[in-house]
Amino acid sequence: MDATGAVTRAVTEFAAHHPDLGREVCVGLSGGPDSLALLACALRAGLHVRALVVDHGLQPGSNAVASAAADAALALGAQVTVLRVRVGSDGGMEAAARTARYAALDDARDGRPVLLAHTADDQAETVLLGLARGSGARSIAGMRAWNPPWGRPLLDVRRAQTLAACAELGLRPHHDPHNRDPRFTRVRVRSEVLPLLDDVLHGGVVEALGRTASSLQADNDALDALADDLRTRAAVGDDLDAELLAAAPPAVRTRALRRWLLDVGATEPTHRVIGAVDAMVTDRRSRAQVAIGGDPAARTVVVRSDGRLRVERTPR
Numbered sequence: 618m619d620a621t622g623a624v625t626r627a628v629t630e631f632a633a634h635h636p637d638l639g640r641e642v643c644v645g646l647s648g649g650p651d652s653l654a655l656l657a658c659a660l661r662a663g664l665h666v667r668a669l670v671v672d673h674g675l676q677p678g679s680n681a682v683a684s685a686a687a688d689a690a691l692a693l694g695a696q697v698t699v700l701r702v703r704v705g706s707d708g709g710m711e712a713a714a715r716t717a718r719y720a721a722l723d724d725a726r727d728g729r730p731v732l733l734a735h736t737a738d739d740q741a742e743t744v745l746l747g748l749a750r751g752s753g754a755r756s757i758a759g760m761r762a763w764n765p766p767w768g769r770p771l772l773d774v775r776r777a778q779t780l781a782a783c784a785e786l787g788l789r790p791h792h793d794p795h796n797r798d799p800r801f802t803r804v805r806v807r808s809e810v811l812p813l814l815d816d817v818l819h820g821g822v823v824e825a826l827g828r829t830a831s832s833l834q835a836d837n838d839a840l841d842a843l844a845d846d847l848r849t850r851a852a853v854g855d856d857l858d859a860e861l862l863a864a865a866p867p868a869v870r871t872r873a874l875r876r877w878l879l880d881v882g883a884t885e886p887t888h889r890v891i892g893a894v895d896a897m898v899t900d901r902r903s904r905a906q907v908a909i910g911g912d913p914a915a916r917t918v919v920v921r922s923d924g925r926l927r928v929e930r931t932p933r
């Protein structure tokens with residue numbers, strides 16, 4: 618089968634496996650080879666597609682890149698919307714651009730799901746980076762194929778195939794120079810680490826990392842369900858029954874604690890905060906209180922008293 622056929626089949630199978638996707642979809646189109654191939658093949662798979670092109674306005678010429686992507690989409694027969702966003706500066710430029718992009722795509726999708734063109738290579742990079750950085754199982758499980766409204770039909774498709782599909786279809790994708798800039802960690806993982814590992818292990822590394830992601834996703838789902846149940850059983854009003862938590866396996870307990878911390882208003886709790894709160898559950902010599910942040914107007918801490926975990930807020 619040619620590359621276009623393989624990419625189209627991936628989209629067709631994705632739509633068949635996720636009937637709630639429907640036939641009316643949006644595609645996040647950067648103009649790069651992955652998203653251009655996804656757009657073309659989603660149309661070939663019979664989906665009704667609106668391309669959403671986000672112009673982050675961060676580099677000179679971004680306007681022209683967005684216009685070229687929009688023209689390519691129109692020429693393929695898709696509807697197109699170009700979204701111009703303002704990127705804040707919270708947490709670094711790349712993270713801020715991603716946040717602005719997802720918000721703009723979500724605003725513009727008009728009730729339809731949004732297909733993104735992450736490939737097997739992107740998934741492998743995510744898993745490997747998560748492993749090397751000591752991130753938790755959630756991160757090593759990589760990206761989900763279907764996390765409504767976001768769909769990723771190409772997670773089993775290699776980047777080389779999207780490039781080949783573009784060539785077969787006579788499409789001329791934009792090649793973002795950032796994707797080759799070795800100052801970016803991900804670029805070095807892509808161009809140096811993965812090829813070396815693939816060589817050392819005699820091939821198949823991208824696929825193997827994809828399998829790691831899928832099996833961890835299944836494990837995570839099971840542990841999350843147990844954690845939800847524990848969280849419900851341990852709830853005493855807004856507090857948590859520490860004795861009941863202490864009897865649970867750590868993998869389930871720490872997940873239940875994370876959920877509780879989010880519910881009581883902590884911003885995404887770090888590994889360190891969850892570990893400190895967990896020590897309050899299991900270790901009598903642990904700290905008397907743990908600051909959890911989340912509310913700029915008050916100092917917010919978790920304390921343990923009378924066998925319960927409780928949140929206390931002191932106005933600043």
Ligand SMILES: Nc1ncnc2c1ncn2[C@@H]1O[C@H](COP(=O)(O)OP(=O)(O)OP(=O)(O)O)[C@@H](O)[C@H]1O
Nearest residue numbers: 645646647648649650651652669670671733734735
């Ligand atoms: N500016 C954008 N506008 C709309 N969608 C985008 C934009 N940038 C990224 N996306 C979507 O998010 C996916 C992943 O983004 P990422 O930056 O990892 O890919 P990319 O290098 O732009 O790849 P490609 O353009 O080849 O798809 C893209 O495949 C695309 O579906």
